[in-house]
Amino acid sequence: MLKTIKLLAIILALGLCIPERGVIPVKNATAKDWNSQSFWFSPWGKSGVHKGVDIFAKSGTPVMASTSGLVVYTGNIEMGGNVVAILGPKWRIYYYAHLDSIHTHSLSWTSRGELIGAVGSTGNAAGKPPHLHYSVLSLVPYPWRFS
Template sequence: MGRRRKILVKAAVCLSVIVALGFLPAERKVIPVMGASFEDWNNESFWYEPWGSSGVHKGIDIFGESATDVVSTVDGTVLFSGSIVKGGNVVLVLGPKWRLHYFAHMDTTLASPLELLSSGEKIGTLGSTGNAKGKPPHLHYSIVRLIPAPWEIDNSTQGYKKAFFINPNLYLRE
């Protein structure tokens, strides 16, 4: 089989998995920082304001020791793994129900684009990269809906964006 054909086959398999993920009913959720518990983040930090240039904090920050393992919260497909200005070293995972799971400020990232992950699989280590440089090691974790939920919109600052952002506190406790 030629190299080009192998790439096309891999892309077709990944696309099939991505499509299937949108329809899987069950989710196996885990806290993304190994050894962390619900006490390792502030429950009030989701949609907290003021929050730097973002205006409001659209996720939670889970604190821990530097180099602690960061794991995928869900079964999914890695869409991006790399470095961006604010997030530093990040991994973006497409999980069930067409939800994007965003992991930021990691010291290292181990996941590769189009890699298939299982819930609890290591994707990197805890750090303080991006706009978290100089702060205690933590993971910024956000969840974004691709299909909006307009009933979640409220009158808070940037409240219209709540149609897309899911509160990770509630999600992890479901």
């Protein structure tokens, strides 16, 4: 049991040490293509807050992995439409939603800048301007950041 705990602690520590070095996930996007203040903007969706950043682009614009990692999910969900979730450095999940198409598959390794999908308006973005909903979620709790 002690060996297992030590091994898990080492794996956790190694994951936290990997540098992130992210890139903007939408090809040719600039800071003008999204509002960085919109992350916790209200009202968005059923939860009352918008837990991500929307990067607007033409439908079909390539979406690249913002960082290297393991693709843990690809598929279609009600609110996100066509989505990709990647487990990356620092034990973070990188979530890409409203994709027109998906160009990767679950349990594959993806490198930073690799094509994973295309901008769209699927899920609850149907009928709205095409965009990528991009979120970064930590699997490691940071209690001192709670308010």
